[in-house]
Amino acid sequence: MGILNQILAHPLTRGLSIDDPQTTELRRQIIVEKPFLKSIYHEWYGRILEALPNQDRVLELGSGAGFFKEMLPNAITSEVFPVEGVDIVADACNLQFLDGDLDAIVMTDVLHHIPGVDRFFAEASRCLRPGGRIVMIEPWRTPWSEWVYNHLHHEPFVPSADWNIPTTGPLSGANGALPWIIFLRDKEEFGRQYPELKITNIEPIMPFSYMLSGGVSLRSLMPNFLYRSIRFIEGLLPADRFAMFALIEVERS
Ligand SMILES: C[S@@+](CC[C@H](N)C(=O)[O-])C[C@H]1O[C@@H](n2cnc3c(N)ncnc32)[C@H](O)[C@@H]1O
Numbered sequence: 391m392g393i394l395n396q397i398l399a400h401p402l403t404r405g406l407s408i409d410d411p412q413t414t415e416l417r418r419q420i421i422v423e424k425p426f427l428k429s430i431y432h433e434w435y436g437r438i439l440e441a442l443p444n445q446d447r448v449l450e451l452g453s454g455a456g457f458f459k460e461m462l463p464n465a466i467t468s469e470v471f472p473v474e475g476v477d478i479v480a481d482a483c484n485l486q487f488l489d490g491d492l493d494a495i496v497m498t499d500v501l502h503h504i505p506g507v508d509r510f511f512a513e514a515s516r517c518l519r520p521g522g523r524i525v526m527i528e529p530w531r532t533p534w535s536e537w538v539y540n541h542l543h544h545e546p547f548v549p550s551a552d553w554n555i556p557t558t559g560p561l562s563g564a565n566g567a568l569p570w571i572i573f574l575r576d577k578e579e580f581g582r583q584y585p586e587l588k589i590t591n592i593e594p595i596m597p598f599s600y601m602l603s604g605g606v607s608l609r610s611l612m613p614n615f616l617y618r619s620i621r622f623i624e625g626l627l628p629a630d631r632f633a634m635f636a637l638i639e640v641e642r643s
Contacts, residue, residue, distance in 0.1 A: 395544060398608040408544075408607070409559030411471045417455035417606040418475070425614035427603040428457075430596075433621075434498050434527045435461045441525045441591070441639050444493040449517075451482050452500030452560075455606060465496075470560045483509035487517040494518070497526045502545075502568040505557045511584050518642040524587070528569035530594050530636035538601060538634060539566050549575070573638055590641045594633030597624045601634065 400420055406413045421428055435458050442448065445465075450458045453467035453476050468480035480486060482504045495514050504510050514524050529539065531549055539547035546556070547566040553576075555565045565571075572580055573589055580589070599620050602612045612620065624632070 395542075395608065398604060398611075400604070400607055400609055403607060407559075408561040411473060413561075414454050414469070414471075414473055418457075420606055421455055421457070424603060424610045426599075426610055426612045426617055427605065429614060429617045430600055430603055431456060431498070432461075437595075437637050438496050438498075438525045438527065441637070442494045442496070442523060443521075447492045448494045448496060449480070449485075449487070449492050451480065451495060451497040452503065456498060458496070458498075483513060485513045485517050489516050490519040490522075492517045492519065492522055494523045494525060496524075497528075499528065501526055501528050501572075502555070502566050503560060503564050505555055505563055507553050507555075507568065507572070508583070511580075511587060514640075515584060515586050515642060520642060522642045523590075524638075524640040524642075526569070526638050527595075527635055528638060529566040530633050531567050531570035531574075532594060532629075532631050532633050534597060534632040535634040536567075542601065544607070569636065569638060573636075586643050588641050588643060589638070591637065591639040593637040594629040594635070595637055596635050597627050597629070597632035598634075599624060 402416045402420055403413050421431065439462060445462060448462060448465045450465055450467045453469055459465050459467050466478060467476045468478045469476045470481055472479055483506050501507065536547065545564040545566050549567040549570065551565050551571065553572060555568060556563045573592055577589060602620065604610045
């Protein structure tokens with residue numbers, strides 16, 4: 391994995407620490423230059439927006455280099471450190487919003503980086519209005535994804551872990567298996583701890599396309615004109631065995 395990642399490392403960010411805010415700034419350029427990857431984000435954001443009945447007060451956590459605001463201009467984008475083009479600095483575990491102020495909290499690839507995720511759920515419960523939603527796209531555990539995340543991806547993927555993750559930094563600290571741990575393995579515990587937060591949908595998605603895009607840290611392996619064909623082909627595979635991500639929806643009662 392190490393050598394392959396070194397060979398495929400995107401030249402713009404090669405050698406930079408992933409926790410360096412400059413890496414996030416450069417990743418914006420990488421997404422723009424990789425239309426196949428941009429198509430993936432476009433599809434993710436579309437799925438998130440479809441899951442939001444009310445879109446007046448929507449907070450995106452860990453916006454990073456993404457472009458959610460292009461699709462929902464009134465969204466409040468945020469990051470744990472200042473990033474150009476992102477509206478506010480916000481920590482998921484200590485939100486600066488009034489009680490019941492938000493219609494939704496959305497995120498892509500963020501939950502599994504949040505240290506002390508218990509505090510995030512308490513804050514989400516406080517800030518969401520009744521009927522408000524948390525909608526996210528996160529890594530998911532299937533037999534295929536577990537192999538890929540363990541062999542071809544730099545982040546830890548530990549399905550036997552508890553809800554804590556290493557606190558090494560906002561991007562390096564991670565457990566890719568955390569969403570599966572919380573919402574599937576420990577769903578009863580989640581229900582006991584947060585009876586006001588109901589898991590309403592878990593849809594495993596996308597077996598291959600993100601990997602083929604090279605994500606934000608590797609070179610692209612696919613031209614954009616193949617996007618629709620690849621999405622069609624992977625749509626034929628059983629998602630419960632092959633998905634690498636899941637769309638997860640949680641509603642505040
Ligand atoms: C893998 S990046 C995803 C960035 C972007 N959402 C995307 O899809 O490209 C994970 C993001 O989570 C953010 N993050 C980590 N800890 C956080 C916290 N406690 N609160 C909010 N965001 C956090 C990181 O700063 C980073 O931008």
